[in-house]
Amino acid sequence: MTANRHGSSLFDGVDRWTVLLYLLIVAAGWLSITAASFDESAASIFSFSHFYMKQIVWIGVAWIFALFVLLLDVRFYHMFAYPAYLAGIVLLVAALLFGREVNGAKAWFEFGSFRVQPVEFAKIATALAIARLMSEYSFSITRLGDLVRIGLLICIPLGIIVLQNDTGSGIVLGSFLFVLYREGLNKWLCIPILLVVALFIASFLLSPMTLLVSLILICTGSEIAISGAVRSRIVFLAAVFLAAILLTLLLALPTHGAVDLYHALLAVSVAAAAGAGIYAYRNRLSESMIAIGIFLGSLVFLPTTDYLFESVLQPHQRERILSFLGIVNDPSGADFNVNQAKIAIGSGGLFGKGFLQGTQIKYGFVPERHTDFIFCTVGEEWGFVGTMTILVLLCLLILRLMRMGERQEEPFGRIYCYCVASILLFHVLVNIGMTVGLVPVMGIPLPFMSYGGSSLIAFTILLFIAIRLDASTRQFSFNKYRH
Numbered sequence: 321m322t323a324n325r326h327g328s329s330l331f332d333g334v335d336r337w338t339v340l341l342y343l344l345i346v347a348a349g350w351l352s353i354t355a356a357s358f359d360e361s362a363a364s365i366f367s368f369s370h371f372y373m374k375q376i377v378w379i380g381v382a383w384i385f386a387l388f389v390l391l392l393d394v395r396f397y398h399m400f401a402y403p404a405y406l407a408g409i410v411l412l413v414a415a416l417l418f419g420r421e422v423n424g425a426k427a428w429f430e431f432g433s434f435r436v437q438p439v440e441f442a443k444i445a446t447a448l449a450i451a452r453l454m455s456e457y458s459f460s461i462t463r464l465g466d467l468v469r470i471g472l473l474i475c476i477p478l479g480i481i482v483l484q485n486d487t488g489s490g491i492v493l494g495s496f497l498f499v500l501y502r503e504g505l506n507k508w509l510c511i512p513i514l515l516v517v518a519l520f521i522a523s524f525l526l527s528p529m530t531l532l533v534s535l536i537l538i539c540t541g542s543e544i545a546i547s548g549a550v551r552s553r554i555v556f557l558a559a560v561f562l563a564a565i566l567l568t569l570l571l572a573l574p575t576h577g578a579v580d581l582y583h584a585l586l587a588v589s590v591a592a593a594a595g596a597g598i599y600a601y602r603n604r605l606s607e608s609m610i611a612i613g614i615f616l617g618s619l620v621f622l623p624t625t626d627y628l629f630e631s632v633l634q635p636h637q638r639e640r641i642l643s644f645l646g647i648v649n650d651p652s653g654a655d656f657n658v659n660q661a662k663i664a665i666g667s668g669g670l671f672g673k674g675f676l677q678g679t680q681i682k683y684g685f686v687p688e689r690h691t692d693f694i695f696c697t698v699g700e701e702w703g704f705v706g707t708m709t710i711l712v713l714l715c716l717l718i719l720r721l722m723r724m725g726e727r728q729e730e731p732f733g734r735i736y737c738y739c740v741a742s743i744l745l746f747h748v749l750v751n752i753g754m755t756v757g758l759v760p761v762m763g764i765p766l767p768f769m770s771y772g773g774s775s776l777i778a779f780t781i782l783l784f785i786a787i788r789l790d791a792s793t794r795q796f797s798f799n800k801y802r803h
Contacts, residue, residue, distance in 0.1 A: 488762030
């Protein structure tokens with residue numbers, strides 16, 4: 321083993337618990353892939369035509385990359401963060417222009433029988449670039465210009481990924497919002513992003529009038545929470561609704577009923593919000609201005625939801641959303657994957673049916689059972705105990721990354737560790753959530769467990785960069801204590 325000039329191993333300081341968790345999850349993933357793709361009638365079970373044999377190769381390659389990452393000087397990741405980001409953008413654009421289309425997404429490079437998905441490596445580059453930018457001495461999370469720079473770092477690859485029709489992978493970049501919040505982002509700036517998601521979903525379930533009234537009540541309630549002035553805000557709210565009713569009655573005859581209560585309430589609420597905004601600006605009520613801005617922004621966003629749904633999303637994505645919301649019920653179509661996944665997981669019971677004994681998996685009732693729906697294999701063959709064990713391992717790994725981030729002495733390492741934790745958390749929540757029907761199906765792999773070379777290698781590099789940064793901090797602290 322190579323030693324440095326102080327006589328200590330280059331691997332001193334490596335968090336062995338994190339490495340152990342990684343190895344356990346990878347091993348569990350390989351066993352699940354084996355169970356999902358094992359063919360008893362095959363001439364040779366050791367043929368590299370099997371997914372589980374290919375995965376062994378990818379595991380070996382991933383470990384080589386992990387070793388290489390640990391051997392690199394820690395300053396390399398800081399120095400080459402921006403070049404790596406630019407390289408990631410170039411790869412995404414190249415995949416968009418010249419890549420191969422798989423499942424409707426033009427996001428792959430194909431080399432013979434091997435495929436590479438650049439978006440997996442673009443996540444690493446984006447995390448490094450965010451850590452580099454936010455660790456600059458002059459950076460401030462409260463400065464608008466710096467927030468715009470961070471927004472561009474995230475939105476540029478996100479936009480390219482959406483153009484590739486790989487919306488699920490693009491949404492993963494939204495997980496960096498947790499990192500910004502950890503670094504001091506004002507909670508009021510997080511609310512608009514969450515509100516956009518809520519409005520997009522609510523627009524399918526509620527009428528325009530119900531949405532408008534809900535927005536008015538929510539924003540007024542937030543104003544009451546901020547100012548504490550309950551009586552004045554209730555009077556203001558009553559005045560808005562009364563003015564809308566009077567306006568509807570006054571315009572009923574001249575417009576022959578063209579202006580209904582909804583449009584009257586919309587006009588009155590916009591005028592009232594504008595007036596309240598001027599008052600808040602003159603009195604420097606910044607939090608009230610944010611609440612008013614959210615309300616007006618929501619009114620602008622609502623008419624665009626239909627366009628986003630019809631023009632941006634692919635037909636299969638629209639079907640999945642409508643199926644998830646219960647608007648469309650198609651057991652043999654959009655609902656098929658999720659229904660079969662639930663059956664497989666439920667049939668596992670407490671301890672599962674045993675390795676290679678899962679009938680739903682063995683006979684192919686669950687599509688994509690070795691990739692996006694690998695968690696079904698765990699549920700059917702290992703049961704509730706097995707699924708909880710995997711969840712605990714994944715949660716421990718994420719918590720370990722957060723702990724590593726907190727003990728970093730440099731902002732770069734802390735921010736990067738939280739970026740990795742956020743990406744893994746988002747993948748775990750969405751993948752398992754879509755498997756059990758809690759979120760729409762997005763085609764996002766389960767970290768370290770789903771079959772695929774690109775995802776396994778990329779997740780391994782992503783994790784071991786964090787381990788390397790943490791090891792450097794622990795080595796420095798040990799040497800400082802020793803001397």
